[in-house]
Amino acid sequence: MSAPGMAPTVANQGGSPGATQSSDGMSTVMVDPKGKQQEKKQPDCGGSSFTSFGLLAVMFVVFYFFLIRPQQKRQKEHQSMLNALIKGDKVITSGGLLGTIVSLTDRFATVEVADRVRIRVLRSHISGKQALGNDESSPSDSAPTETVSGRKKGKNKDKENA
Numbered sequence: 709m710s711a712p713g714m715a716p717t718v719a720n721q722g723g724s725p726g727a728t729q730s731s732d733g734m735s736t737v738m739v740d741p742k743g744k745q746q747e748k749k750q751p752d753c754g755g756s757s758f759t760s761f762g763l764l765a766v767m768f769v770v771f772y773f774f775l776i777r778p779q780q781k782r783q784k785e786h787q788s789m790l791n792a793l794i795k796g797d798k799v800i801t802s803g804g805l806l807g808t809i810v811s812l813t814d815r816f817a818t819v820e821v822a823d824r825v826r827i828r829v830l831r832s833h834i835s836g837k838q839a840l841g842n843d844e845s846s847p848s849d850s851a852p853t854e855t856v857s858g859r860k861k862g863k864n865k866d867k868e869n870a
Contacts, residue, residue, distance in 0.1 A: 709750060712832070715816035739787065759854075789836065790831055790832065790834060793809060793812060793817065793831070793834065793837075794809070795809055795810065795811065795812060796808060796809060797809045797837055798837065798838035799819060799834050799836065799837055799838060800834070800835050800836050800837070800838055801819065801829050801833055801834055802833045802834070802835045803829075803833070804820065805819070805821050805827070805829075805836060807820050807821040807827070808820050808822055812831070813831075814831075815830065815831055815832060816828050816830060817830075817831050817834060818827065818830055819834075
């Protein structure tokens with residue numbers, strides 16, 4: 709008995725006296741009495757080189773349409789957005805800073821992130837423009853007001869107390 713995973717060995721099977729034949733499913737090795745090994749290849753199982761080439765071509769087409777092409781499209785859109793930047797645009801940097809463009813050069817943009825606080829960033833590190841509805845305002849300006857019975861609290865106090 710041979711161990712699992714080991715190729716079975718068969719002795720004197722149609723060969724010359726003293727020959728040993730070992731078969732592992734892929735090739736047959738015969739050892740003659742003089743110690744020379746003779747290897748016989750078994751035929752490949754199915755498929756030609758055209759089939760494998762066709763499969764490779766189909767995989768490339770799938771990669772192109774699902775990975776390469778969309779990335780190139782995003783890259784073109786980002787480059788056109790960077791070229792269209794002008795002074796006064798509200799932008800977001802790749803580091804997450806929000807600000808307004810104060811000045812531009814070919815390579816750098818100066819962004820004002822707070823009153824009289826300006827930073828220089830690479831133009832390529834601007835990830836996008838801020839949406840028009842995302843205007844920065846102080847928390848007290850945009851704090852929600854509580855309503856009491858349909859009216860804003862704090863207004864017309866004398867009517868509520870009467």
